Amino acid sequence: MSSKERLKILKMIDEGKITAEEGTQLLGALKKQEEHRSGATEGGAQWLRIRVSDLNSGKETVRVSLPIGLVNIGMKMGARFVPEIEEEAVMEDLAEALTQGMAGKIIDIVDEADGERVEIFIE
Structure with a gap:
């Protein structure tokens, strides 16, 4: 997960576009995506x-x-x-x-x- 992606999510939380909980879910999904990339077909x-x-x-x-x-x-x-x-x-x-x-x-x-x-x- 790039720092650019993390910053984008944090900015969305700061601007009130998403809640902190939704931001946490997005960050978790990004991390999961990164972990699965090596195993992707x-x-x-x-x-x-x-x-x-x-x-x-x-x-x-x-x-x-x-x-x-x-x-x-x-x-x-x-x-x-x-x-x-x-x-x-x-x-x-x-x-x-x-x-x-x-x-x-x-x-x-x-x-x-x-x-x-x-x-x-x-x-």
């Missing part, structure tokens, strides 16, 4: 990548990469911050893709009202 999916781009310009506005080990915790935390998730099927698709070890683009959503495209990849 070759070619196995390691990262969840989320890309948001503007439909008009095509320019990326958000690019996030998360270790797969943090995704389950992140999904639980995300539900806390966005309880009105309308597309429950999207979350189910993501959970299924993770449990089946899928790789590649798994979700591609176009939101014409906001002029955004959201793509989720497992690599």
